[in-house]
Each structure stands twice: as C-alpha cells, then as structure tokens.
Amino acid sequence: MIFDSHAHYDDDRYDEDREDVLRMIQEQGVGLIMNAGSTEQTSRAAIELSKAYDFIYSSVGIHPHFVEKITDADIDTLAALATDPKNIDRVKAVGEIGLDYFYDNSPRDIQKVRFAQQIDMARQLSLPIIIHSRDATQDTLEILKRENASVNGGVMHCFAGSRETMEIVVKMGFYVGFGGAVTFKNAHNAVESVRHISEESLLIETDCPYLAPVPHRGERNHSGYLKLIIDKIAEIRETTSEHIEEVTWNNAKNLFRV
Numbered sequence: 025m026i027f028d029s030h031a032h033y034d035d036d037r038y039d040e041d042r043e044d045v046l047r048m049i050q051e052q053g054v055g056l057i058m059n060a061g062s063t064e065q066t067s068r069a070a071i072e073l074s075k076a077y078d079f080i081y082s083s084v085g086i087h088p089h090f091v092e093k094i095t096d097a098d099i100d101t102l103a104a105l106a107t108d109p110k111n112i113d114r115v116k117a118v119g120e121i122g123l124d125y126f127y128d129n130s131p132r133d134i135q136k137v138r139f140a141q142q143i144d145m146a147r148q149l150s151l152p153i154i155i156h157s158r159d160a161t162q163d164t165l166e167i168l169k170r171e172n173a174s175v176n177g178g179v180m181h182c183f184a185g186s187r188e189t190m191e192i193v194v195k196m197g198f199y200v201g202f203g204g205a206v207t208f209k210n211a212h213n214a215v216e217s218v219r220h221i222s223e224e225s226l227l228i229e230t231d232c233p234y235l236a237p238v239p240h241r242g243e244r245n246h247s248g249y250l251k252l253i254i255d256k257i258a259e260i261r262e263t264t265s266e267h268i269e270e271v272t273w274n275n276a277k278n279l280f281r282v
C-alpha cells in the first residue's frame with residue numbers, strides 16, 4: 025500500500041469534494057497519509073481530519089511563511105494541541121517547520137528563531153519533525169545541527185536539492201521526501217538524489233493540493249497520483265514499483281511510529 029508522507033487535505037481546494045477524494049484515493053491503494061499543519065488553524069484542521077479518518081495522521085507546526093506575527097504563546101498552543109488527550113494518538117509529528125528564502129514571506133531572523141523553537145518543542149514532545157527548506161540549505165543544516173535535531177528524527181520534505189545535500193541530510197539521520205518534482209523535465213538534482221539515496225531513507229509525498237506530477241502538472245494534486253511518482257522512482261533506481269511502494273510504506277511507518 026501507499027503511504028503519502030506529506031499532504032494538505034484540509035486545504036480549501038478540497039472543500040467541495042473532500043469526502044469523495046479521500047474515498048477515491050483509498051480505492052487507488054493509498055493506505056496512510058500524514059496531513060501536515062502549516063499554521064495554528066491548519067494544524068487544528070489537520071487534527072480534526074485525522075480524528076475523522078482512521079487512515080490520516082496529523083502534524084502541528086507553523087510554516088516559515090507564517091511565522092512573522094506569531095508569539096511564544098502560539099507555540100505553546102501547538103504543544104497543547106499535540107498533547108491534548110483527545111488528540112495525542114493522532115498527532116505524529118511537528119511540522120511543517122523550517123526556512124523559506126525563496127519567498128521570504130517572513131523576515132529571515134524570525135524564521136530561524138521560530139524554526140529552532142519548534143525543533144525544541146518537538147524534542148519535548150518526543151515527536152519527529154517535518155522540515156520545509158527552500159533556497160535555505162546552509163542555514164537549515166546549521167540549525168538542525170545546532171539544535172541537535174537528529175535526536176527527533178524527521179524528514180526533509182519536498183526535496184529537490186543536490187546529491188551532496190541529500191547525503192548530508194541522510195547522514196544526520198533524516199528521511200528525504202520526494203514528490204511530483206521528480207517527474208518534471210528540469211529535475212536533474214532531484215533525479216540524481218533519488219538515484220543515489222539509500223533505500224532506508226526514501227519517502228514519497230504529494231504535498232497536495234500542490235505539485236501534481238507530470239502529466240497532471242498544474243492541476244489539483246491528490247495521493248492517487250503517487251503511483252506516477254513511484255513508477256518514476258522505480259525507473260530511476262532500476263527496480264520495481266512494488267518494491268518502492270513497500271520500502272516507502274515501511275519507512276514512513278517507522279518515521280511516524282504508526
């Protein structure tokens with residue numbers, strides 16, 4: 025079965041037909057999903073989804089896009105959500121957290137502080153982290169090292185970096201998540217990383233509704249399209265799709281301890 029290690033089914037692009045989509049992807053072989061939070065509001069929505077559907081788990085975290093105006097109290101609220109007895113069995117990670125210097129929607133110094141703080145929160149909660157890093161490799165690796173984040177474990181999600189970066193991330197003990205980008209024409213870095221990564225560190229993800237793979241690029245994404253990503257990874261690694269499906273299923277279960 026397929027484990028989608030990163031999705032956003034709380035997104036309003038599913039408001040019209042969320043139930044239908046979730047039923048349809050189950051029929052297409054999707055067995056488990058990690059629905060990531062990116063604000064307090066979407067973290068709450070992720071938790072609600074994971075309580076409504078057995079095959080969905082949730083994470084709580086504030087994405088670097090949205091950290092500019094948050095306070096320490098907001099971080100405490102996330103921790104309280106994760107440890108609430110009504111939620112605790114469904115919340116399996118802290119994220120997505122990290123740095124985004126491509127959009128720079130929040131000042132970089134604030135991004136760094138809130139990233140480090142949420143790593144610390146994850147450690148206190150004994151949860152793995154879901155890392156978002158875009159055009160910020162150096163600072164991301166530095167903070168992960170400084171905060172000793174390897175203790176938490178986690179995944180560098182939506183990876184499109186170089187083979188060298190992938191190898192550092194793996195050596196630090198993190199999983200690496202690959203999605204629709206591996207099917208894009210200009211995906212040289214992602215393809216090289218997929219080719220050389222050790223099997224034990226490989227995860228697949230949609231990041232839906234974003235990043236639909238070819239030939240659906242630009243459309244609303246869903247976990248059923250992971251088959252296309254699995255096929256592409258199998259082709260790159262010269263193995264079978266069944267093998268990639270099985271390996272990534274087991275890896276995601278290990279990471280999120282489910």
Ligand SMILES: [Zn+2]
Nearest residue numbers: 120156181182
């Ligand atoms: Zn992300």
Ligand SMILES: [Zn+2]
Nearest residue numbers: 030060120231
């Ligand atoms: Zn995401």
